[in-house]
Amino acid sequence: MNNDIRCLSTEDIEINCSPSFQKKNHSNFWKSLHRIWENLVKKLLSNPNELQVWQKVDRQGNIYWQAYDPVTGKSFSSGSQTDVCMWIEQLYRY
Structure with a gap:
């Protein structure tokens, strides 16, 4: 029995995301990050x-x-x- 383990190279991995899907996720990430930042600042500055x-x-x-x-x-x-x-x-x- 052969237990060979190999890592996939980037050429072996296929990413099937359309550019609009990637852009949307990127935009949502920054919006979420901005919302978290705003809430943190509000908490720190509030009485x-x-x-x-x-x-x-x-x-x-x-x-x-x-x-x-x-x-x-x-x-x-x-x-x-x-x-x-x-x-x-x-x-x-x-």
């Missing part, structure tokens, strides 16, 4: 005790708002920006 409010999109494409107060540990979410503003006002009213 950990500051009220946080952000907009999200669920699986059905519905847009909703979330708010979190790290000082009290309370959070709130709603499909209405007005509701979130009212929650913030009530939170700091007292």
Whole structure:
């Protein structure tokens, strides 16, 4: 029994990707990397005790708002920006 192991050279490997597929993946990679970088910078520059409010999109494409107060540990979410503003006002009213 012969157990020969050999490595494939680049000539032995065929890459069957169209140029548009390669360009699309390259573009998605840089977009993802840019998004990660932006989130990292936001985290580093943010005040950990500051009220946080952000907009999200669920699986059905519905847009909703979330708010979190790290000082009290309370959070709130709603499909209405007005509701979130009212929650913030009530939170700091007292």
